[in-house]
Amino acid sequence: MNKVVLTGGSSGIGKEINVFLLEKGYEVLFTYCHSAESAKEIEAQFMNAKAFQIDFTSADQMKAFCAEIRAFDPDILINNYYNGTFIDTYFHKTEAEKFLNDFKNNVMPTLQVTQECINLFRKKKLGRIINILSSSLNSPAMGTSVYNSNKAYLLQMSKSWAIENVKFGITCNSVSPSFIPTDFHKNMDERVKETILAGYPLKDNLESKDISNVIDLCINGGKHFNGNHIFLDASHY
Template sequence: MKKIVLTGGSSGIGKIINLFLLEKGYEVLFTYWRSEDSAREIECKFPNAKAFQIDFTSEGQMTAFLNEIETFDPHILINNYYSGTFIDTYFHKTEAEKILDDFKNNVMPALQVTQKCISVFRKKKLGRIINILSSSMLSPAIGASVYNSNKAYLLQMSKSWALENVKFGITCNSVSPSFISTDFHKDMDERMKEMIVSGYPLKEKLEGGDVAAIVELCINGGQHFNGNHLFVDASHY
């Protein structure tokens, strides 16, 4: 199994996972939206990398990407893409439109891409689905209700994916890292970041490479390694 579809692979933790897998020799079709320089740099460095620019809110671009997946014929899907903010505001101050928009922009694309990949996997009776979630679902930060609820939705959905598809040689596992300081958290107060790290059992930041190693475990864990939700947090929670 060498061909991977990775959503959100040009920045943040997605980029780290992408580079890790490319260096291992996997062929990766990864998406990006605004990080074009980074995406092109990855393509130039790795002949086994293929970037696909997409605005997941565009119906036409989504259709084109689903067709690209069909042509690419992958063995593995990594749902990593998330557009929005981690910390926003209190739930009671969050407008209903914001909740709905974040669901449409983040959860629905993951569902559509997963449906397409499952149809591809079932034909070959082999596949791996890996969802990158967050350990913040266990210990929510104030203002992260929309982000956490979207991740939790995918976690519950992944349990169905694991059960419905295992007899076709398809597994589904989810990986929830502890806090990793990336561009996604650029709007967080530095004092909050320091507080998070100080409360971490290892007293040092989790690195993206640690998460990438767990992703590879999900790829190579075999058919019985299915339906797991793995926390990469040094037993923090």
């Protein structure tokens, strides 16, 4: 297994995972939307990297990406893409349309990409699905109801992917990192960041290698390593 589809691979956690895999020699087809400069830098540095610009809310672009996936014929799928904010507003102040739009923009594309990959994996009777979620699922911050509901939906869905496909040599595992400052959190109040870090037992942020080591386990852990939800949170929860 050496061909990876990685959604959201040009910034934040996705970029760290991307570089880790590329340095290991994997071929990676990764998506980006706005981080064109970063994506081009990755492609220039690694001959085994292939960037694909996509707006996941566009039906035409989704169709083109699914065709690209079929041509690439991956062995591994890492669902990391998320378009939105971590902290927004309180649940009772959130418009119903906000929940619906974020579901359409995040969950539905992930389901479509995963369906595409599972169909390919089943034919070759081999595959790995890895979902990047969040430790916020266990200890949600105020104002994260939209973000957490989307991640929770994918967690429940991944349990079905694990049980339905394991007999075809396909495993599905989810990874929930604790808070790690990235561009995704650039608009977050610094006091909130300090509060989160103060409550963390190691008093230190996760490093990219911490996440990459677990990704490696999910890929190479064998056919019995399936259906797991791994929290990278120093046993805080």
